[in-house]
């Protein structure tokens with residue numbers, strides 16, 4: 001029996017076009033929000049662990065009301081304990097603040113194990129798992145790429161091949177892509193999720209140590225180049241080698 | 248190329264959270280499991296068994312039916328499911344329509360308690376597959392004159408006759424068969440393995456290739472007395488089933504149309520002729536905006552019809568209009584999309600030609616386009632023009 005907290009972050013759909021307006025990502029222009037892909041691997045691993053050995057899962061997200069969706073999606077897969085952390089005053093929480101409010105909710109949930117993605121698909125900071133482990137005084141294993149639910153061991157890429165570990169509780173495990181894609185819900189689960197209650201909590205995030213100064217869009221890609229005829233082969237090879245650095 | 252479903256009037260914003268979750272579930276499944284395999288299924292002329300399993304696991308079969316292990320979703324959700332399935336392929340939607348509306352529904356509405364308990368839970372999970380035998384070689388639009396008959400032999404019924412064009416026939420575990428008992432149309436459940444029953448597959452289709460179509464042959468086919476559907480007599484039986492299936496088609500055809508529109512739009516933007524994308528030419532834009540116009544009107548029709556199904560204020564003529572219109576525009580959109588794709592439009596690399604060929608069947612089955620016109624004509628004038636003496 002294990003209590004697992006799974007951290008789920010809502011991010012813009014990885015295919016969505018991101019616009020920067022007034023020095024800030026325009027969230028209102030994002031038409032589709034999804035659960036961050038690495039977090040989905042974490043959730044699937046948690047579901048398998050609980051199926052194999054019993055226990056329960058608390059899904060925790062930090063975000064405004066729209067983030068309820070990631071919890072409802074988890075509920076459709078059978079997760080019954082759902083927590084959303086939010087305070088309308090929060091705008092640009094820095095990594096430390098994010099970790100501290102998440103750690104607070106994890107403690108509240110009584111979890112022995114914390115599963116999350118190795119990084120979120122929007123900010124890509126990769127700091128949440130290790131930071132939460134630090135606050136909780138928990139062991140931390142990052143970039144897990146495979147696991148065995150019955151025997152509870154984890155595999156992570158190592159310099160030569162892979163490394164197999166087991167871990168004492170409390171522990172934080174961060175997942176990279178694994179073989180186990182997040183399962184699909186079914187109609188019964190979706191109907192159950194309608195009844196699922198989301199527990200909205202807030203806590204003191206403390207003062208930010210990082211000041212947000214603005215977003216900018218990536219530089220536009222230069223237009224493609226076309227070459228015609230066999231005479232251009234040496235030039236193309238030269239460019240591929242020296243400029244594109246693919247040869 | 249990420250699929251963006253055309254939804255110009257943001258019609259999906261009218262869906263409930265539950266309906267949206269069902270939509271996303273089916274859409275993702277179609278994207279991940281169906282589209283990569285559909286061309287192979289068509290060229291081999293098979294309906295992959297794993298799709299049956301997945302549809303059962305997702306729990307979408309018999310979507311609007313309640314109880315006996317059925318999903319109990321709204322008709323709107325059923326429509327959305329059909330739309331997403333048919334965006335994949337009409338054969339896939341046909342499978343679900345036949346299972347849910349034509350085989351499960353009559354048992355659910357007209358079956359005995361024992362029949363419901365015996366068949367429905369396993370049909371909802373896809374463990375048992377059903378088919379619907381109405382059409383005969385000589386009676387298509389005019390099923391009332393069917394010649395398949397049942398005789399009461401005291402301790403059993405004896406069925407004789409043949410059905411044709413039966414979706415899922417060969418792969419079914421049971422068939423809901425309409426036959427005349429003392430001159431009155433009744434529904435019977437025939438199980439695979441019943442004496443005197445066979446379901447040979449019909450081959451050579453250029454349309455709905457990923458769907459199984461069969462004959463059902465009854466030669467002194469002996470079935471137990473408890474296999475008659477006790478709750479209905481006459482054409483009302485099969486027609487009630489068809490109403491539900493036709494409703495699903497009115498949504499499903501939009502899925503095929505949206506897939507064709509999406510492909511045509513992407514193609515027009517990327518195909519360069521005379522130094523410019525063909526999307527920049529007014530004639531092509533006119534075609535795309537016509538498609539958008541018709542799809543949007545069709546979506547409004549389907550949504551309003553779904554609401555009517557959900558609140559019970561519908562009449563069969565409402566369904567005739569939506570089935571007829573939405574299949575008609577979908578077929579025209581497929582043809583126009585083929586035109587925009589130029590020669591590429593005939594390749595199996597694009598979905599266009601497959602949808603176009605499929606929609607030819609969809610136009611004919613579940614009441615031909617013209618039969619629905621005649622249903623509306625009768626509604627308007629009060630005069631039936633299906634039959635007259637020459």
Ligand SMILES: Cc1cc2nc3c(=O)[nH]c(=O)nc-3n(C[C@H](O)[C@H](O)[C@H](O)COP(=O)(O)OP(=O)(O)OC[C@H]3O[C@@H](n4cnc5c(N)ncnc54)[C@H](O)[C@@H]3O)c2cc1C
Nearest residue numbers: 379380381382387388412413414608612613615617618633
């Ligand atoms: C792929 C496929 C799957 C099918 N699956 C099933 C199934 O699962 N179960 C089942 O029972 N059936 C099924 N059908 C049969 C389908 O329902 C019939 O094909 C349909 O009802 C039309 O009948 P028909 O083909 O005999 O055409 P006909 O009735 O012969 O019609 C031919 C033409 O005549 C027109 N016409 C007919 N009567 C009139 C009239 N009075 N006035 C004006 N025009 C008229 C029609 O509109 C049509 O254009 C399937 C058909 C196909 C192609």
